[in-house]
Amino acid sequence: MPPSLDALQSALSNFPHMQLLEGVTPLQKLPRLSAMAAMNGCNIYVKRDDLTGLGGGGNKLRKLEFLLGRALIEGADTLITWGGLQSNNARLTAAVAARCGLRCVLILTPSSVREDDDYRLNGNVLLNTIFGASVHHLPQGITPAAYADELVDHLQRQGRKPFLMPLGGSSPAGCLGYAACAAEVLSQAAALELDFTRIVVPNGSSGTHSGLLAGLTMAGSATGVSGYSVLAGEEQTRDATLEKTREVLQLLGSDARLDDGAVVVDGSQRGASYGSPTPAMLAATRTMATQEGLLIDPVYGGKAFAGLLASVARGDYKAGSNILFIMTGGTPGIFAYRRAYD
Numbered sequence: 001m002p003p004s005l006d007a008l009q010s011a012l013s014n015f016p017h018m019q020l021l022e023g024v025t026p027l028q029k030l031p032r033l034s035a036m037a038a039m040n041g042c043n044i045y046v047k048r049d050d051l052t053g054l055g056g057g058g059n060k061l062r063k064l065e066f067l068l069g070r071a072l073i074e075g076a077d078t079l080i081t082w083g084g085l086q087s088n089n090a091r092l093t094a095a096v097a098a099r100c101g102l103r104c105v106l107i108l109t110p111s112s113v114r115e116d117d118d119y120r121l122n123g124n125v126l127l128n129t130i131f132g133a134s135v136h137h138l139p140q141g142i143t144p145a146a147y148a149d150e151l152v153d154h155l156q157r158q159g160r161k162p163f164l165m166p167l168g169g170s171s172p173a174g175c176l177g178y179a180a181c182a183a184e185v186l187s188q189a190a191a192l193e194l195d196f197t198r199i200v201v202p203n204g205s206s207g208t209h210s211g212l213l214a215g216l217t218m219a220g221s222a223t224g225v226s227g228y229s230v231l232a233g234e235e236q237t238r239d240a241t242l243e244k245t246r247e248v249l250q251l252l253g254s255d256a257r258l259d260d261g262a263v264v265v266d267g268s269q270r271g272a273s274y275g276s277p278t279p280a281m282l283a284a285t286r287t288m289a290t291q292e293g294l295l296i297d298p299v300y301g302g303k304a305f306a307g308l309l310a311s312v313a314r315g316d317y318k319a320g321s322n323i324l325f326i327m328t329g330g331t332p333g334i335f336a337y338r339r340a341y342d
Contacts, residue, residue: 002219008183011218011252015176016069020061020096022053027188027324032291041319042312045196046294047185050329055095056127058088058329059208062177063169064096070173072100076163078155082107082144084275085137086299088330089168091124094133104133105151105162107144113275116339123336170207172247178211179218179248185324186219196223197321202304202328203227203265204274206241212326213241213263214248217256226264226311228304231274234267241265268310269303277340280306285334297330298337 026048034044052061071079079102081093090106097104106128111119128135136151138144148164155162166174189196199216203209209227216223229237242263249256271278281298284306288294296302308325317323 002186002221004218004220005183005186008179008215008219008252011254012176012180012183015066015173016073017065018068018072018100020052020054020065020068020099024184024188025049025051027185027192030292033287036291038309038313040312040315040317042317043320043322044308044312045322045324047181047324047326049181050295050327050331052329054099055092055131056329056332058092058331059178059326060089060092060169060329061096062181063174063207064092064165064177066176067165067169067171067174068096068100071163074161074163076102076161078103078105078160078162079165080105080107080148080151080162081165081167081169082109082148083167084109085111086119086124086275086333086336088124088333089165090133091127091131091332093165094128094131097133098131104131105136106133107136107138107148107151109138109144110140111275113273118338119336122338123332123334125336127332168205168207170205170210170244172244172251175207175211175214175244175248176251178208179215179252182212182215182219182221186216186221194322196324197317199223199225199324199326200304200308201225201227201326202300203229203237203241204231204300206237206244208326208328209241210244210248213245213258214252214254217245217258217262218249218252218254224262224264226266228269228307229265229267230270230300230303233270234265237267238263238265266307269307271303275299277337278303278306280310282340284309294327295331295334296327297333298340299333300330301328
């Protein structure tokens with residue numbers, strides 16, 4: 001057990017928190033995948049954060065637990081967030097608002113990658129309406145963050161109490177959800193008598209990566225984190241993750257030192273742009289489905305898993321290494337990408 005795990009858990013207990021997960025998510029070995037020759041003797045495990053239950057599941061619920069805790073303390077009656085048309089964070093914010101009896105306003109930006117009906121009308125877009133959210137579709141050229149600020153001012157003048165959720169839920173406070181996940185993973189690994197060489201995650205708004213790295217660092221764990229950038233380029237994502245991780249450590253009151261080299265970001269799987277399908281992603285999602293019967297989304301998890309498969313196949317890890325892939329959910333997005341699988 002890492003020496004400072006108790007200190008991490010104690011620090012997390014000081015923050016407002018609303019329980020949204022049903023409990024600890026499973027940590028499972030992928031036996032058929034691990035036995036493939038291309039895995040070079042590595043053991044591949046998954047952390048099933050796609051099984052978080054509420055609203056179709058996904059990693060954003062961990063962030064929302066801490067963000068919602070703050071919103072409720074402030075007496076919020078409306079949750080506002082913004083993101084891309086098929087935003088998982090928007091979908092889960094809508095579900096959380098429904099669970100708590102709050103209003104929800106979503107600000108969604110158009111995609112420059114896909115315009116087919118599956119993308120515009122299915123997946124998360126469909127679920128947003130089922131959860132009862134009010135949706136504002138922005139045209140190209142309007143800055144969503146500025147629009148959100150104006151909407152907050154407008155609602156406040158009407159006497160409402162809006163609470164603005166950040167892009168991807170990835171403010172330092174939202175990142176605490178994955179610092180808590182780091183503590184959860186370390187406890188599960190200890191119970192299974194496992195040491196993970198590496199944890200692999202998709203990196204969009206950097207919150208999942210930053211929270212995990214901050215939690216592991218504060219706990220004194222030797223396990224590293226590799227993030228595959230899916231939104232911005234590699235250098236920009238690395239800089240954002242480093243800054244955000246340090247902010248989370250500061251928020252936790254940790255004096256742990258984080259070297260620049262501790263932030264590992266790989267931009268090789270992003271493709272032409274955010275949300276654009278790639279051959280490697282399509283192959284990786286099919287491999288997971290046909291070998292293990294598990295579904296990973298095409299925007300985040302599919303690209304990160306493609307990166308994991310490539311790194312293991314080229315011998316980046318020694319035989320016998322235990323590698324943990326965080327399944328961050330986003331499964332409804334598969335249906336928006338039906339034509340990519342034709």
